[in-house]
Amino acid sequence: MKIAILGHGTVGRGVDEIITNRLEEVEVARILELPDRLTDERMTSDYSQIVGDPSIDLVVECMGGLEPAHTFIMDALAAGKSVVTSNKAVVAAYFEEFARQARTSGASLLIEASVGGGIPWIASIEKARRIDEVISFYGIMNGTTNYIVDAMVKEGADFEDVLRRAQELGYAERDPSADIDGIDVKNKTIISASVAFDVACTSDFPVTGIRTLTKADLDALRKLGRGVKLLGRGVMEKGSYAVAVEPVAVPLDSLEANVPSNFNLVTFDATTVGELKFYGQGAGMLPTGNAMVQDVLDFAAGRRPSYDFSSDLAYDPTLLTSDYVFRTKADVAGALEIEGGLKVVRGATAQDARAILETALASDPTSFMAALPQED
Amino acid sequence: MKIAILGHGTVGRGVDEIITNRLEEVEVARILELPDRLTDERMTSDYSQIVGDPSIDLVVECMGGLEPAHTFIMDALAAGKSVVTSNKAVVAAYFEEFARQARTSGASLLIEASVGGGIPWIASIEKARRIDEVISFYGIMNGTTNYIVDAMVKEGADFEDVLRRAQELGYAERDPSADIDGIDVKNKTIISASVAFDVACTSDFPVTGIRTLTKADLDALRKLGRGVKLLGRGVMEKGSYAVAVEPVAVPLDSLEANVPSNFNLVTFDATTVGELKFYGQGAGMLPTGNAMVQDVLDFAAGRRPSYDFSSDLAYDPTLLTSDYVFRTKADVAGALEIEGGLKVVRGATAQDARAILETALASDPTSFMAALPQED
Numbered sequence: 198m199k200i201a202i203l204g205h206g207t208v209g210r211g212v213d214e215i216i217t218n219r220l221e222e223v224e225v226a227r228i229l230e231l232p233d234r235l236t237d238e239r240m241t242s243d244y245s246q247i248v249g250d251p252s253i254d255l256v257v258e259c260m261g262g263l264e265p266a267h268t269f270i271m272d273a274l275a276a277g278k279s280v281v282t283s284n285k286a287v288v289a290a291y292f293e294e295f296a297r298q299a300r301t302s303g304a305s306l307l308i309e310a311s312v313g314g315g316i317p318w319i320a321s322i323e324k325a326r327r328i329d330e331v332i333s334f335y336g337i338m339n340g341t342t343n344y345i346v347d348a349m350v351k352e353g354a355d356f357e358d359v360l361r362r363a364q365e366l367g368y369a370e371r372d373p374s375a376d377i378d379g380i381d382v383k384n385k386t387i388i389s390a391s392v393a394f395d396v397a398c399t400s401d402f403p404v405t406g407i408r409t410l411t412k413a414d415l416d417a418l419r420k421l422g423r424g425v426k427l428l429g430r431g432v433m434e435k436g437s438y439a440v441a442v443e444p445v446a447v448p449l450d451s452l453e454a455n456v457p458s459n460f461n462l463v464t465f466d467a468t469t470v471g472e473l474k475f476y477g478q479g480a481g482m483l484p485t486g487n488a489m490v491q492d493v494l495d496f497a498a499g500r501r502p503s504y505d506f507s508s509d510l511a512y513d514p515t516l517l518t519s520d521y522v523f524r525t526k527a528d529v530a531g532a533l534e535i536e537g538g539l540k541v542v543r544g545a546t547a548q549d550a551r552a553i554l555e556t557a558l559a560s561d562p563t564s565f566m567a568a569l570p571q572e573d
Numbered sequence: 574m575k576i577a578i579l580g581h582g583t584v585g586r587g588v589d590e591i592i593t594n595r596l597e598e599v600e601v602a603r604i605l606e607l608p609d610r611l612t613d614e615r616m617t618s619d620y621s622q623i624v625g626d627p628s629i630d631l632v633v634e635c636m637g638g639l640e641p642a643h644t645f646i647m648d649a650l651a652a653g654k655s656v657v658t659s660n661k662a663v664v665a666a667y668f669e670e671f672a673r674q675a676r677t678s679g680a681s682l683l684i685e686a687s688v689g690g691g692i693p694w695i696a697s698i699e700k701a702r703r704i705d706e707v708i709s710f711y712g713i714m715n716g717t718t719n720y721i722v723d724a725m726v727k728e729g730a731d732f733e734d735v736l737r738r739a740q741e742l743g744y745a746e747r748d749p750s751a752d753i754d755g756i757d758v759k760n761k762t763i764i765s766a767s768v769a770f771d772v773a774c775t776s777d778f779p780v781t782g783i784r785t786l787t788k789a790d791l792d793a794l795r796k797l798g799r800g801v802k803l804l805g806r807g808v809m810e811k812g813s814y815a816v817a818v819e820p821v822a823v824p825l826d827s828l829e830a831n832v833p834s835n836f837n838l839v840t841f842d843a844t845t846v847g848e849l850k851f852y853g854q855g856a857g858m859l860p861t862g863n864a865m866v867q868d869v870l871d872f873a874a875g876r877r878p879s880y881d882f883s884s885d886l887a888y889d890p891t892l893l894t895s896d897y898v899f900r901t902k903a904d905v906a907g908a909l910e911i912e913g914g915l916k917v918v919r920g921a922t923a924q925d926a927r928a929i930l931e932t933a934l935a936s937d938p939t940s941f942m943a944a945l946p947q948e949d
Binding site for chain 2: 211220316317321324327328450451455456457462464470471472473474475476478481484486487488490491494499500
């Protein structure tokens with residue numbers, strides 16, 4: 198099988214390396230790169246040479262960003278070529294449009310690498326759905342923020358110091374907002390919910406990151422037997438669903454609380470199989486490259502995932518209801534003040550909790566909030 | 574597709590229920606049962622009616638035990654029918670014979686449910702091996718012993734009391750030795766190693782259970798920052814491999830230490846994808862039934878796993894070397910006595926540690942041993 202890779206940056210090189218060194222049955226025939234980076238005879242900067250080449254069955258998009266990735270993916274699908282991508286931003290933004298074009302053209306969209314890096318998350322959800330309904334999912338989906346929180350806990354370090362080190366190590370971007378404000382997890386939550394619940398999940402749901410998390414917050418929550426993890430989550434019940442991204446005060450003896458460094462841990466709960474958890478490197482050249490090559494091999498073996506988002510679920514924010522804990526100088530109506538100056542609101546929806554936080558941030562920009570689920 | 578189920582006990586009924594209620598494309602055409610239990614027109618006690626029926630493509634073995642399961646599986650494979658089984662004892666004992674017959678007949682042997690219940694463990698190892706070498710695996714593979722240790726820790730209860738309750742709840746058998754002496758984990762370790770390392774792993778390796786574990790041992794190890802888990806593990810390096818089953822003193826902040834109740838957590842490490850962990854219900858009618866039905870659906874979708882154990886690895890016990898901790902009144906040559914009366918032997922192989930334990934057990938039958946791996 199002949200494929201093309203779009204972009205020869207870190208991930209594109211990883212895919213190229215794995216296929217060239219380890220697989221005989223797949224050939225990287227063309228690589229799209231910028232005109233001043235054509236260092237290899239497979240490379241071209243003219244996309245029409247790829248999309249117009251009938252010998253190429255599949256395109257592996259490793260460019261990142263919304264454009265031109267969105268246009269290139271649409272062009273490939275329209276030409277009947279299947280697409281493998283790790284680009285969570287473009288899939289979250291255009292999943293429904295891509296899926297419709299893929300169905301129309303008889304092509305497939307394979308997105309394993311877009312959530313959880315090398316973890317077989319999307320394929321496992323799809324496999325579970327052959328038999329079961331997926332009734333909920335949640336997880337640590339962003340390695341950068343897990344690295345930051347883990348280092349703050351283990352070293353007693355401040356957020357800013359750890360973030361700076363993460364940037365130096367290349368774990369965090371120069372502009373870290375996609376990670377620390379929860380945008381990356383938001384994209385992964387949209388994709389996970391769309392696949393798990395068979396619904397065109399859109400972007401209008403509560404998203405809170407960990408930008409205002411302090412050492413003192415971690416210490417205060419530890420006294421309550423909790424750690425803090427940034428989780429994406431979703432639940433489906435009786436014809437409705439809800440999703441959210443927010444810090445969650447997880448029990449210290451949960452698996453989530455003990456996930457180290459930049460690893461991911463993602464969980465779904467399904468009708469007969471029950472709760473399954475998956476742990477691994479959520480990013481990196483080789484794990485992400487591995488996930489993309491797995492998609493290439495699945496395609497070669499005949500897997501043809503198709504998404505039609507036909508479940509017609511309504512969005513019901515009350516499905517995600519929990520206690521919430523706030524650390525803020527602002528007044529929080531109806532809150533109960535507990536030890537360490539923390540304010541607890543009982544039984545709020547994720548949406549209401551986010552609204553409370555936004556009000557608090559207006560007067561105290563350092564305000565922090567976490568869901569405080571009751572222990573089982 | 575028409576299939577037959579052998580045995581209509583707990584797991585057989587689970588498979589029947591899932592297929593009948595949830596799948597349109599698969600029909601349970603025949604069920605093998607004892608002559609006095611033929612309650613359904615699909616049932617027969619005459620196996621020749623199943624193995625001689627050309628309309629049946631696949632046989633789901635849910636009987637357990639070595640015989641007649643072994644003979645029935647061989648007969649089905651010889652007749653060109655593929656076999657799905659959750660029977661770890663029979664697969665561990667006859668894996669090579671089954672695999673050879675399956676290759677000869679062009680049939681497949683599908684064994685997902687034999688390790689880790691509903692966890693997609695075998696399929697994930699096989700998927701990883703399309704690209705990577707699997708270099709090691711380890712995990713909590715037995716829910717009964719995890720339930721016992723977890724309850725001992727959380728309730729400060731004694732081994733015997735928790736075992737009795739586990740038996741009352743149906744988590745443990747009346748004769749608990751397969752669980753607490755590590756036989757069940759041994760079978761799962763044989764199967765995992767065979768698939769992960771492509772080697773006909775046989776039964777001659779060190780196996781230690783948790784029969785002599787006490788509350789006091791857990792307390793003493795907790796002071797060292799460790800919990801105790803019964804792990805099956807294997808490692809492959811430079812043309813050799815080694816496997817073992819033994820209690821391991823895992824760091825309290827590891828995911829393993831925090832696995833609750835009767836759940837399983839299994840891990841493999843592979844060349845490009847790195848470390849992946851999988852968590853879920855390791856037993857039970859619906860999770861195990863789910864795994865078997867997943868195998869049926871994989872087969873229907875064209876997956877044809879084939880095992881030829883062609884890797885030619887040598888067995889090298891030195892690959893599994895660790896510190897070991899003993900609690901025994903017997904003398905342990907070369908051991909360093911530490912706090913709590915524990916004796917530590919540095920850098921022993923699993924095989925040597927097992928020999929030391931056997932000597933100690935001869936004079937002190939209450940002796941307990943755990944591997945004490947150095948922290949990363």
